[in-house]
Amino acid sequence: AGDGDGAVKVSEISRRLILREFKGHTKATRFCQFAVDGKLVYSASDDATVRLWDLASEDSVGVFKGHQDYIRTGTVLKSSNDLFLTGNHPGTLIKYS
Numbered sequence: 001a002g003d004g005d006g007a008v009k010v011s012e013i014s015r016r017l018i019l020r021e022f023k024g025h026t027k028a029t030r031f032c033q034f035a036v037d038g039k040l041v042y043s044a045s046d047d048a049t050v051r052l053w054d055l056a057s058e059d060s061v062g063v064f065k066g067h068q069d070y071i072r073t074g075t076v077l078k079s080s081n082d083l084f085l086t087g088n089h090p091g092t093l094i095k096y097s
Contacts, residue, residue, distance in 0.1 A: 083096070
């Protein structure tokens with residue numbers, strides 16, 4: 001889950017336990033999704049960036065830019081860890097690969 005401070009938190013809901021917390025976005029995080037392989041997490045933020053996080057090392061392993069405004073949604077395509085889409089306001093879609 002993302003939060004208003006820009007952090008990304010991976011939690012075990014049943015135990016209400018935060019397993020990982022990633023910091024790097026400078027504004028609110030609006031979108032988070034696991035990659036197909038379950039080893040990476042994508043996040044998108046009001047800072048107009050997408051970040052790729054490695055669960056094992058807890059490091060940011062990629063920062064993607066392209067939007068001029070805050071990002072509101074995204075998806076990782078189930079066919080590949082390397083292909084994802086983001087959308088912002090006022091409606092621009094960007095494909096990253």
